Each structure stands twice: as C-alpha cells, then as structure tokens.
Amino acid sequence: MTDRVRGYPAFPKGHRRARTWWGRAWLQAVEDTSLDQGQMRLGRKFAAAGMVGTITVSPGRLAAVVYDTEDTYRTSVSLTPLSDAEWERFLAQVTTKSGHIAALLDGDMPHDLVVAADDAGVQLLPGIGDLDPECTCPGWELPCRHAAALCDQASWLLDADPWVLLLLRGREREELLALIQSDEDRPDGATGEPATEVFAAPRVPLPAPPPLVELGPLPEFDPVPGLDVEALRWLVIDAAARARELLVTGELPVLEEWPDRVRMACTVDDPRLTARLAAVGPGLPRAMRAWSYGGAVALTLLDTAWAPSKAEAARANTAWEGEELPPATVWRNHWTVESEGLQLRLGHDGRWYPYRREGTDWWPAGPPERDPAAAFIELMP
Structure with a gap:
C-alpha cells in the first residue's frame, strides 16, 4: 500500500487565478456552495497574501494552517472519496483510451475523460455541497475566509497537478498506475507493453538530421493572382489557436461575424490585422478589451442592457x-x-x-x- 498523504509547500505571495478548466470547476463548486461571497473575496486576498501554510492532501481531506492578523487557525476541506466500485468504473474509462493516461501523466485532465466518468456514474469534480469546510476560527460562515483561502490555493494545486484531485478522491498516483498496468486487469492472452510504462518512459532523443545538400538556386514563383498571403498567414495562426482550444476544452463555439472578428483580433495580436479589422467596423479597441477580460459574455455587455430579475x-x-x-x-x-x-x-x-x-x-x-x-x-x- 502506498503512502496516501502528500504535502505541498506554501505558495509565495502573489495574485493568481485558476487557469485550467478543472481548477475553475473546483472554485465554481466552492462559490456556488458559499452563502457569503464577502468571505470568498477575503479568502482570495488571504491566498494572494501568502497566508496559507503547507497544504497536506490525503484521501477525502486537504488541510493547512492559515495565518490571520491575530492568530493562526487549523483549516480543512473534506471531499467524499470514491468507493471501490466507483474506482473500478473510473479505471475502466481511463483504459479505454491510451491518450487519457498520457494526458494525466502530462499534467492534463481531458474533458472527455470527466464526461465519460460522469456517464459511468463516477463524479470526479465536486459539485454544490460536496466540499465540507472546517476551521478552528470562531467564524460561523461556510466557508469562512480561512477555508476560502485554502480552497483558492487548492485550485492552484489542481492547475499544476490533476492527480491531487484523484488523491482527494481516494487513490494515489503510483497506486493508480500500478492498477492500470497490472496483469490482472489485462485481457487473457494480451501481449505488448503496458500503456502506462510506454507513456511514462523518458523520451528517446531523435537521431541527428542528415547533412544538408546543396540545392542550388530555388525556383522563383509568384503567388496565385488575387491571393492575400498576409491574410492567409493570419488564418493559419487563428486556426492553430482554435484547434488548441478545442483540444483543451472540448468545445468550439460558433460566433457571429462581429464577435468572431474581435476574437480573431485578440488571438492573432498583429497590429496590421487589427488595423484592417478596425477599418471594417468601429469600436474594435474597446471590444478587444472586453473580450480579453470575459470573452463573448463580456462583449455582449458593451452595448446591450437587460433587466435582471x-x-x-x-x-x-x-x-x-x-x-x-x-x-x-x-x-x-x-x-x-x-x-x-x-x-x-x-x-x-x-x-x-x-x-x-x-x-x-x-x-x-x-x-x-x-x-x-x-x-x-x-x-x-
């Protein structure tokens, strides 16, 4: 049995936000459960100020000492571990695609893996009410600002290592890898190397390229008449960025012409492209700033008002x-x-x-x- 307790050093001072979709999903669960958004705001400030000590992660629990202006408090957040039956269903989903194992080893959590696990009745990411905070402070809020700070920094840990979430759900990394590659889990008569060994093995350096040969003068040619080479280059850059977004998020929203123009201007980040797009329609710099802060939702707020409930x-x-x-x-x-x-x-x-x-x-x-x-x-x- 492996040691199912891991300690992570305290984060230094510095403001940051969850950058991965699973880190943001963790924070969303905390915020949706909270009854006092003021405590969440204070927790973010405590986290940015480096007031959370070493974080200890074990099955069903993460804990740390949180420093306040007058005292220190022992704070923890509980999350129910998966049952043995749920782990069996999860491992069955992991082994259906070798890319899932490779992604986890590379510090990524594929969106389709989480969806497949949900379809099998296994909830990896916490939902509303799944996180149970506790603190020795006299506050009655759930979560208090100390637990909110711990949850905020937990999203940073998840950003760097999605295996932290699996440990919270009950299994340690080496233990899971051993289960995935064990002979007992392989079909009878199966041959070959276990996928986990293949993807965990260090990369073999490629051989040196062959020596260059003298090609002589290259032929001269002109672009196809009417082809805008510069525009083609921008389209290639944008297509690569959208392909990466699709791989990371599993989603690729279809936008109307104006939002897509703003998105492309922010993606390519070329003054020449911005100037060409701005000539087509006014207000592009202001729209680009909105997109940079909040994407399509922020863009709709520039010139459209609506009545809240x-x-x-x-x-x-x-x-x-x-x-x-x-x-x-x-x-x-x-x-x-x-x-x-x-x-x-x-x-x-x-x-x-x-x-x-x-x-x-x-x-x-x-x-x-x-x-x-x-x-x-x-x-x-």
Missing part, C-alpha cells in the same frame, strides 16, 4: 449595502457611481463586470467577479 437585483443591493459602498444609480443591469467614474454591469452568467469612464465612453476595466462588492472594490485605487 428582482432576486438578482435584491442580492446585488444587499451586497452593496453590506459593504457600505458609495450610493449607485441603477439602470437595468448597470450600477453606476458617477462621482467615481465607475460602473458595474451584470452579465447573463451571473458575474459582475467592472467598467471605468474614459472620456465619453465606458471601458471594461477588469475581469468579472461573482460578488458585486468584490468587483467594485477591485476598481478602487
């Missing part, structure tokens, strides 16, 4: 008053503090997008937050 408006006003923020003028999904030149816009995804007045226009000013107070505070100098 009464429940959404009430939640926003409650959060605003609870943080004692400046009075705001509310129009549809816009919360505006004219005296500060600041504004929040509620998106259809339930997140708040910060804006700042620049000249006569409102410009996107940062990434979205689930809590309106947190989004507004980030705008303050």
Whole structure:
C-alpha cells in the first residue's frame, strides 16, 4: 500500500487565478456552495497574501494552517472519496483510451475523460455541497475566509497537478498506475507493453538530421493572382489557436461575424490585422478589451442592457449595502457611481463586470467577479 498523504509547500505571495478548466470547476463548486461571497473575496486576498501554510492532501481531506492578523487557525476541506466500485468504473474509462493516461501523466485532465466518468456514474469534480469546510476560527460562515483561502490555493494545486484531485478522491498516483498496468486487469492472452510504462518512459532523443545538400538556386514563383498571403498567414495562426482550444476544452463555439472578428483580433495580436479589422467596423479597441477580460459574455455587455430579475437585483443591493459602498444609480443591469467614474454591469452568467469612464465612453476595466462588492472594490485605487 502506498503512502496516501502528500504535502505541498506554501505558495509565495502573489495574485493568481485558476487557469485550467478543472481548477475553475473546483472554485465554481466552492462559490456556488458559499452563502457569503464577502468571505470568498477575503479568502482570495488571504491566498494572494501568502497566508496559507503547507497544504497536506490525503484521501477525502486537504488541510493547512492559515495565518490571520491575530492568530493562526487549523483549516480543512473534506471531499467524499470514491468507493471501490466507483474506482473500478473510473479505471475502466481511463483504459479505454491510451491518450487519457498520457494526458494525466502530462499534467492534463481531458474533458472527455470527466464526461465519460460522469456517464459511468463516477463524479470526479465536486459539485454544490460536496466540499465540507472546517476551521478552528470562531467564524460561523461556510466557508469562512480561512477555508476560502485554502480552497483558492487548492485550485492552484489542481492547475499544476490533476492527480491531487484523484488523491482527494481516494487513490494515489503510483497506486493508480500500478492498477492500470497490472496483469490482472489485462485481457487473457494480451501481449505488448503496458500503456502506462510506454507513456511514462523518458523520451528517446531523435537521431541527428542528415547533412544538408546543396540545392542550388530555388525556383522563383509568384503567388496565385488575387491571393492575400498576409491574410492567409493570419488564418493559419487563428486556426492553430482554435484547434488548441478545442483540444483543451472540448468545445468550439460558433460566433457571429462581429464577435468572431474581435476574437480573431485578440488571438492573432498583429497590429496590421487589427488595423484592417478596425477599418471594417468601429469600436474594435474597446471590444478587444472586453473580450480579453470575459470573452463573448463580456462583449455582449458593451452595448446591450437587460433587466435582471428582482432576486438578482435584491442580492446585488444587499451586497452593496453590506459593504457600505458609495450610493449607485441603477439602470437595468448597470450600477453606476458617477462621482467615481465607475460602473458595474451584470452579465447573463451571473458575474459582475467592472467598467471605468474614459472620456465619453465606458471601458471594461477588469475581469468579472461573482460578488458585486468584490468587483467594485477591485476598481478602487
């Protein structure tokens, strides 16, 4: 039996966000369960300030000491491990594609593996209510700011190593690899090398290329009449970026002409392309900034207003008053503090997008937050 406890050194100071889809899914589960988004905001600040100590991960539990201004607290988050039957179904899904094993060994968690596991009745990623935080602090919130900080940094661990999630679910990396490659799990009469050994083996360096030969003068030729070579180069760059997005996320949304033009300008990042696209339609620089912060959802908020439900408006006003923020003028999904030149816009995804007045226009000013107070505070100098 392998040692199912792993310790990870404390993260240094520095603000960061979950960058992988599974790291963001972890945070989403925490945020959806939380009843106090103010504690989530404080937790993010604690995590960025380096106030979380060494994180210990074991089946069903991750724990750390979290430092506060006056004391230190022992904080943990529990997640129910998978049963033996669930592990058997999960391993059956892993071994159906050798690419799944290779991806996990390379620090990636394929989206289709998680979907296949869900179809087999095995939930890898936590959902609403699956994470159970505990802390020795006197706070009653679930999670408190210390547990929120631990959960935030746990998403950073998951970004770097998806095996952390599998350990939380009950099995350690070497143990799983041994089960995958064991002879007992192989069909009778199977031959060849276990896939885990093949993908875990160090890469063999390629042989040296053959010596160059003298080719002589290359033939001269002209591009096909009417072919825009520069535009073709941009299309190749964009196609490569979209192919990578499809491999990473398993999704490739189809956009209308204007959003796709903005997306391409942000993807290729060539001033010549930006100038050509800007000549077709006005407002491209402002639209590009919106896309860089929140993609297609942020882009729709630039020139389109909509009316939130009464429940959404009430939640926003409650959060605003609870943080004692400046009075705001509310129009549809816009919360505006004219005296500060600041504004929040509620998106259809339930997140708040910060804006700042620049000249006569409102410009996107940062990434979205689930809590309106947190989004507004980030705008303050």
